Amino acid sequence: MRRRSLQIALVVLCIVVAFFVELPRLVDQNQNKVLHPPPYTASQPALILHQQLTIADLHADSLLWGRDLLDRATDGQVDIPRLADGNVALQVFSLPTKSPHGLNIESNEDKNDDIFWLAVVDRWPLRTWNSLTQRALYHARRLHQFASASRGGFVVIESAADLSTYLDRRRNNRRLTAGLLSIEGAHALDGQLDNLDVLFRAGYRMMSPSHFFDNDIGGSAAGVHKTGLTEKGRDWVRQMEARHMIVDLAHASPKTIADVLAIATRPLVVSHTGVKGTCDNNRNLTDDQIRAVAANGGLIGIGYWDTATCGTDARAIAKAMRYVSDRVGPEHVALGSDFDGAVTTPFDTTGLVEITDAMLQAGYSDPEIRMIMGENVINFLAANLPRN
Numbered sequence: 497m498r499r500r501s502l503q504i505a506l507v508v509l510c511i512v513v514a515f516f517v518e519l520p521r522l523v524d525q526n527q528n529k530v531l532h533p534p535p536y537t538a539s540q541p542a543l544i545l546h547q548q549l550t551i552a553d554l555h556a557d558s559l560l561w562g563r564d565l566l567d568r569a570t571d572g573q574v575d576i577p578r579l580a581d582g583n584v585a586l587q588v589f590s591l592p593t594k595s596p597h598g599l600n601i602e603s604n605e606d607k608n609d610d611i612f613w614l615a616v617v618d619r620w621p622l623r624t625w626n627s628l629t630q631r632a633l634y635h636a637r638r639l640h641q642f643a644s645a646s647r648g649g650f651v652v653i654e655s656a657a658d659l660s661t662y663l664d665r666r667r668n669n670r671r672l673t674a675g676l677l678s679i680e681g682a683h684a685l686d687g688q689l690d691n692l693d694v695l696f697r698a699g700y701r702m703m704s705p706s707h708f709f710d711n712d713i714g715g716s717a718a719g720v721h722k723t724g725l726t727e728k729g730r731d732w733v734r735q736m737e738a739r740h741m742i743v744d745l746a747h748a749s750p751k752t753i754a755d756v757l758a759i760a761t762r763p764l765v766v767s768h769t770g771v772k773g774t775c776d777n778n779r780n781l782t783d784d785q786i787r788a789v790a791a792n793g794g795l796i797g798i799g800y801w802d803t804a805t806c807g808t809d810a811r812a813i814a815k816a817m818r819y820v821s822d823r824v825g826p827e828h829v830a831l832g833s834d835f836d837g838a839v840t841t842p843f844d845t846t847g848l849v850e851i852t853d854a855m856l857q858a859g860y861s862d863p864e865i866r867m868i869m870g871e872n873v874i875n876f877l878a879a880n881l882p883r884n
Contacts, residue, residue, distance in 0.1 A: 520618040521571065524561040527838040528572045531808055534846050542853035547670075549866055550663075551848060552586040552873035554797035555678070555746070555768035556835035559589050559635045560611075562618040565642050566650075573835040573844040576642065576650050580671040582845040585663075585870060586653065586877075588702065588767065590678035591635050592837075593628040596709055599838075601718050601779045601803060606683075606709040629686045629694060636677055636698040643675075650674065654699050656881045659874070676877070678744065678767065681707030682714075682732055689728070689735060696739050701881060702767070703736065704744040705729055705752055714756075715749035717778055724751030730759060737762050740882040745789070746797075746832075753785055763793035763880060768832035770804030771796075773819045774812075779803055783823060790824035795876055797832020801839035809842050810854035817868060818858055826864040830873050 538546070558565060558574040568577040579587055595611045596604045615624050615631065624631045643652045653659050653676045666672045677700045684703070685691040695703075705711075710719035713729040725733070733756055736743050743764040745753050756764065766789055770780040780803075781789075781796065789796055798804065798816045805812035820829050835845060843850055848869075855865050 520562050520614070523614070523617075524563065524836075525571045528561070528836045529840040530573060530844050531840060531842050532847070533570075534844060536843055536847035536850055538849040538853040539856070542849055542856055545856070545862060545865065546849040546852040547583060549583060549852070550666075550870045550874055551582070551584045551831070552588075552870035552877075553584060553831040553833050553835070553845075554588050554765060554795070554873060555590050555799075555832045556587055556837070556845075557590055557592060557680075558587075558836040559591055559639060560614070561836060565639075566645060573833075573841055576646065576673060578845050579673040580649070582848045583670065584673055584845055584848070585666060586659075586674045586676065586873065587845075588678050589639055589675045590680050590702070590767065591632055591684075592680040592707055593631045593684040594681065594707070599708055601777060603720050604709045604716070604718050605720055606711065627686055628684045629688075629691045632679055632684045632695055632700065633698050636695075636700065639675055639677060640699065648672075652677065652699055653877070654701060654882070655884050656878050657884050659877055659881065663874070676701055678702035678704075678742075680704055680744075680747065681711065682729075683707070683711040685713075685732075687712060689732060692732070692735055692739070692741075696741065700741070702742040702744050702765070704746055704767070705732065705748055705756065707747050710749075714752035716747055716752075717749050718747065719749060722749040722751065724749065725755035725759075729755070733759055740880060742880055747779075750782075750785070753788075757788050757792055760792060763795075763876065764789065765795045765797065765830075765876070766832070767797045768799040768804070768834040768837070769796060770799055770806075771816055771819050774816045775804060775806035777803060786820055786823055790828040794828065795830045795872055796820050796828055797830045799832050799834045799839075800841045800843075801834055801837075803839075804834070810850035811857075813842075813851055814854035814858045814860075817855070818860075821864070821868070826860075826867050827872060829868045830876075831869065 715723035
């Protein structure tokens with residue numbers, strides 16, 4: 497009887513271990529697919545030009561999935577070794593802190609939260625289970641830990657001075673890469689604007705008012721009511737600007753976008769999006785919104801997934817970029833992959849040369865490609881991050 501009980505206990509233990517070890521990996525594998533695995537090919541002119549670029553991407557959700565980003569993975573779309581292989585100088589690591597079940601681009605309530613279950617099975621600290629602010633703090637610490645363990649190969653950028661120092665170092669070592677922390681949705685503040693200081697001290701330098709649902713700051717393009725900025729939201733914009741934190745309008749409702757642009761005194765970004773001119777759906781920007789963001793001095797990051805581009809290859813990405821640059825100039829266009837954002841992409845981050853190649857084929861000049869592939873983001877951050 498005792499031996500039988502021990503056998504049962506061992507079986508249960510194996511099941512529990514498999515659940516907590518394998519399930520997060522399987523979910524990551526299922527949610528973040530790549531249509532075409534590496535290695536990637538391109539024309540010789542594209543390969544040569546790509547190695548000369550300073551590449552920067554405004555949005556990836558890679559922190560969410562619990563991978564050790566210092567390890568090269570075959571799952572997902574981004575890790576630090578693959579950033580180096582793709583010649584990526586800077587990756588914005590954004591964190592969604594809450595995600596409703598049945599996610600869609602039309603209408604979502606905030607009554608349930610799939611990220612809670614991810615926190616449980618991936619063994620996040622208990623304090624993160626019911627606090628969105630604590631989730632953000634936990635993942636900020638993880639990114640800083642990756643930087644500390646990388647022996648200088650990866651750094652976290654928090655100021656214009658950090659960026660300048662890093663770029664000086666990178667001129668002598670093109671495999672160095674860097675990250676910047678961002679948050680999807682100001683519900684990460686747990687309802688308290690005072691938590692903006694807490695997250696700023698943790699290293700966050702970019703935040704959007706909303707994600708897939710309306711909140712107490714503003715409406716979402718995929719919310720139920722798609723409201724505009726609340727009074728609290730207006731205060732949030734002022735406090736963000738006072739700290740030189742960058743307002744990101746990705747996922748914001750049309751009313752929220754208009755309300756933010758009406759009061760913003762600093763440039764802002766739309767970190768990952770498509771445009772209705774090449775892919776007409778509720779998620780993407782209108783021509784008027786494109787022009788308004790550009791008039792504010794902002795950047796529009798073009799995403800790589802099919803809802804953003806209505807395509808499944810680099811040519812569809814380049815087409816959306818061309819649409820924006822034809823209307824407001826290439827100086828307002830950037831990369832906004834949404835890598836590891838529960839989307840399927842044509843390639844992982846080692847395949848960005850395919851975008852370089854597609855832009856060459858679309859008639860972009862070398863200087864324009866340099867701007868869009870990263871120089872616009874680098875210049876924007878140098879001008880808009882806190883100085884020190």
